[in-house]
Amino acid sequence: MPDFPLPPGSTIGVLGGGQLGRMLALAAARLGFDVAILDPEPDAPAARVAAHAIVAAYDDPEGLKALADVSDVITFEFENVPAAALDRLAELGAAVAPDARALGIAQDRLAEKTFLNGAGAPTVGFAAVDSVADLRAALANLGAPLLLKTRRGGYDGKGQIWVHGAGGATTAWKALGGQPCVAETPADFRREVAVVAARGRSGEIALYPLTESHHEAGILRRARAPASATPRVLAEAERIVATILAALDYVGVIGVEMFERDDGKLLVNEFAPRVHNTGHWTLDGCEVDQFEQHIRAIAGWPLGPTEALAQVEMTNLLGEEANAWRKLAQEPETRLWLYGKGEARPGRKMGHVNRLTPLPR
Ligand SMILES: Nc1ncnc2c1ncn2[C@@H]1O[C@H](COP(=O)(O)OP(=O)(O)O)[C@@H](O)[C@H]1O
């Protein structure tokens, strides 16, 4: 283990070279760190702004060794890093944060919901589904409809299908490829909210203001922060996030997605053990944004302030929408972030904009 806090000039290793890695690298550079990116793609968005780029599969022993050799601490920006990669880094004596346990729980929706309930964070009702018979049993026990989700690998609403009754069980099971799943009761939410928070190496925590998130076709479209909420909801959100961070003995930034029901009850949907799309507004809305906060946390630095300096609406630029950069760059209230991705496939996150207005008094 290195001595924390890591001094400027140290190198931060990152597994994954997408936009989250890119914004982490930019934040790290601001604090005087170098960054090493490991990604299978030669042209990864983060690799192009980093001091070191290692092009290798996530489970390639040589690539992981090269990353460990050059890095003082290693983190990840991609949630589907194979667990074996973190095991290998641990064998090499690398300091990894967040740790393999947090990643392993977040990678498996069944383990995640089981963990959350065990830690005192409420979720929707759920059942493990390993066969059509399990799915029928879940429909009988929990009622219809149920949202069937693959336990692993889903993102941006992929790997999910509603099942409206026993008659649709076989089709739904097959549509998801007959792999281990979890079936969830409908969340019946009034709105979706998220909390991005950080825990430092000495256990201190810092929460950003509550964010209201709007999904379209399973993809985050827009996030608004700070979101107004009753003091009871704010306190409950804070309690839930603090509980999760403590139960994981977590180091770094986490994104916790929640459903707010009509009666104000909060249910945790899922958490991401990394910087989160619902926290992109902090880039322009806070003194210390979520990317710098994550670097601070894993480097053992003090956490920075998280208050909002403005009201922010973040909008993802999906696919061709990023082609409007000329127009967006002309809007004085709009801060434009582009990820340097080549191909504008439909639904692909190409960038985002933060639109700032003064905080209501
Ligand atoms: N149990 C549920 N009931 C109702 N809507 C849900 C439920 N689970 C997920 N959703 C909707 O689908 C979106 C994506 O689901 P989520 O579990 O967050 O998967 P992903 O990993 O793709 O983000 C959620 O943000 C929410 O809008």
Ligand SMILES: [Mg+2]
């Ligand atoms: Mg989600």
